[in-house]
Amino acid sequence: MSPKVFSSTVLEADFGDEDHNSDNVLQELWPLGEIDPKKARFPCCIVWTPLPVVSWLAPYIGHVGICQEDGAVLDFAGSNLVSVNNFAYGSVARYIQLDRKKVYMIPKIFFQPFVLQKPSYMVVRHIFIKSFQVEEFFLIILLFSHGQCCFPANLSAHVCKRSYNHTEVGTAISWDDALQSGLRHFQHKFYNLFTCNCHSFVSNCLNRLAYDGSVEWNVLNIAVLVWLHGQWVDKMSVVRSFFPFLTVTCIGILMAGWSFLIGMAAFSSLLIGWFVLTVCCFKGVVC
Structure with missing residues (x-):
């Protein structure tokens, strides 16, 4: 069947319906x-x-990874090493499934650096019907007056002052495309628990997806997301996550008394304080 081309009037009216479907x-x-x-x-x-x-x-600190659409795990396991389907440090204990529907929203923050004046768009849609399946292809061309920011088909031709950001975040064409881009980027990174770790890799992938309309994912909100909304795989996962901590705590109290708990509290405070300080006050220290 030959492609069906809609008039511009129909396209503008139908564009709003597309979000719904x-x-x-x-x-x-x-x-x-x-x-x-x-x-x-x-x-x-x-x-x-x-x-x-x-x-x-x-026990709130652990190793994280992000999974492809086929379920394979990708994780930043060491310097210049992103493992595929070989999760480092043991089997998965906790997980949270993300909603792919949220990766196609254009985040408002993406446009904040620019002063947009009456943007207009043209949507060209072709519908092909084959074997009772409908495939829809969209080409959205944003045209801004006075040379304001635009998104050409070839991002290398982008002339905006912040074009380097657009090639990094919010431009993935699919879930797996974002993960593969993050993989290639972190294959040239040196691993450091305090500045460039597995949480950095996951946050980088979510920023490429502009997941949930945000490009501000970082090591802190990734950790909070997992702990507040994650699910345990099974009861044994809970045991192997907390039993070593309880064992070390009991032995420490027996050998050093309550001062051991003070030391552990100080260790946790310094660790959390480091990430809060670097993420909120010294951006760029943690990748």
Whole structure:
């Protein structure tokens, strides 16, 4: 069947309806598989597992990764190393499945640096019907007056002063595309627990997706997201996450008394304080 071309009037009227139906089209064309901990498959999830030694002293600290649409785990496991489907430090203990519908929103913060004056758009849509499946292709051209920021088909031709940011965040064409871009970027990074760690990799991927309309993901809100909304895989995951901490705490109290708890509290305060300070006050220290 030949492509059906709509007039500009119909396109503008129909453009609003597309937002309402896009979620259903997404699920029909790209269905996610089931979460299967036995096969280590967690489609579109952020996953977490405790770290040796560090989690024994601070159980809220662990190793995180982000999963592709097929459920394979990607994690920044060491300098110049992003593991694929080989989660470092053990099996997944905690996970949170993210909503792919939230990656297609254009974040408001994306446009804040620019003064937009009466933007106009043209949408060209072709619908092909084959085997009772509908595939929709969109080309959205934003035209701004007075040479304001625009998004050409080829981002290398972008002339905005902040074009380097646009090639990093909010420009992924799919979930897996963002993860692969993050993977290539972190394959040239040196791992450091305090400045460039696994949380940095996950936040970088979410920023590329502009997930939930934000490009301000960082190590802190990734950790909070996992701990407030994450689910335990099973009861044994809870045991192996907290049993070493309780054991070390009991032994420490027996050997050093209550001063051991004061030392652990000081350690946690310094660790949390470092990340709060670097994320909120000294941006750029933690990647």
